[in-house]
Amino acid sequence: MFKWLEKNLPKIVMAPAVGLIGWFVYGFVLWTLYISFTNSKILPKYELWGVGQYIKLWGSRKWLIAVDNLLIFTALFLIFCVVIGIILAIFLDQKIRAEGVLRTIYLYPMALSFIVTGTAWKWILNPTLGIQKMFIDWGFENFTFDWLVNREMAIYTIVIAGVWQSAGFVMALFLAGLRSVEDEIVKAAKIDGANLFTVYWKILLPMMRPVFFTSFVILVHISIKSYDLIVALTQGGPGISTTMPALYMTQTAFHKSQVGLSAASAMMMFMAVAAVIIPYLYSELRRENAR
């Protein structure tokens, strides 16, 4: 008995982690998947109902708006975060004075919660006392900036706040990537007559492909899951104009008591994330095995 215990101790120690994740991650996802095939309303029902919830979901105007918003948000969020992140990383990489201070400033938003970020930006963007008033008081009398309460534009306020929060993170990833490149490569290229722009555009950025890939995966992942920022900034409004899938899921489950339908929306989100993550994990694993 004691011998057996000693021999299997590592596995016994490992068991809580595996058990908890097996139950609370895999078990729960399967439960959600099952429920998405039932006609559950307030309480879960367990007789199968087919793909009715998915048909209902893709016929719902609100869900389609949510998916539309997600695509717009993801595209803009990705582009701005990556462009700003790369510019900052390259510029910081030029033996800048006070680099530490600047880096700290660019990255501190990552330490804040999306609720804090949303609260701050909501105040800054509010038309009565925020930026709009600032410009009017400065003498631009016809200046209007009402995106926060404008159905067409509200989604872009979420982009502004989201980019503000996450661009520094991309900067940190690229800076780490650039710093890992041998100095000699850059110097040799310069002697061959390449200017700084060419060095980065033709040599260094192509070398950063894994960093691009990582940033892409993480940013898409953040955007599919974005929930807090929308709650704090717009609550999905005005109307339902800034609804996103994560918000749709919780509202459908906990306010509208449509458990089956919300499970279906959760599974759509799950599949979207899996489509991005599984290739990523696969390539990471291959890279590690190759080492």
Added chain:
Amino acid sequence: MQDKIHSSYKQLEQKSKYTNLFLRWFLYFVLVVFAFYFIFPLYVMVVTSLKTMEEIRQGTLLTWPSGLNFDSWLVAWGGRGYGAGDTFLKPYFWNSIKMVVPAVFFSTFIGAMAGYVLTKWRFKGDKWVFLFLLFGCFIPYQAILLPMARTLGVLGISNSVIGLVLVHTVYGIPFTTLFFRNFYVSIPSELVKAARIDGAGFFKIFFKILLPVSTPIIVVTIIWQFTQIWNDFLFGSTFSFGEAAPIQVALNNMVLSSTSVKEYNVDMASAIIAGIPTLIVYVLAGKYFIRGLTSGAVKG
């Protein structure tokens, strides 16, 4: 060869001194402009929290406050003292502390053990076990919210701090395991093998050999978990809405409550209070914070 590159590089540097000078000014200009963009919201939050509502209506976002007036901070923290409808952060701040400390401890401990086994007591299929755990970093939590809500209900710990401790411990394990596993991989296994030959057991090896060198990764993990759990809103708002709510939920409720006139100064003071613990950690231990971000690079 290296020397040759070096000396011809020096010549090149001399030649392009003037273009360089212009370039450097441009560089600093862009960097400073972005610094303003990133600092701007924090600046606005701080000055707004120090103004009276009268000052807010008269001035602009950027106007400097007339004095150091901490009234709205006191209101945000302790309320106005009139019973019902008086929302303030103090009790929820403590809820968050009570939630964060045990959740960080348990998830870090479990992750350390898992990382130790996965690297130093390898068994058949351990790679798959790691992948199995790692996938937990990425799942959108919406896919587990419904069964989790029911489970907490069945266990009788929904709407309580204990329930949130359980949730955060569980969903922290994939991250903590990842951190410790990646750290222990880099520690030579020969030490462990030698100790095993000398007859040292599982726990003795962990406490005598690995734990003493683990300080950096423990710091990284604690900071990561602390930031994640402190900043969480999804779990907090779904599983705990009343008295047991954590601070982010309370902050959101406070800002959204539309009783009487909107008090932006109190809102901003509340937001700062909710953000200050993680900001302090970031400023004091930024190096470890960034290490967590980039090595764990799987944030959600």
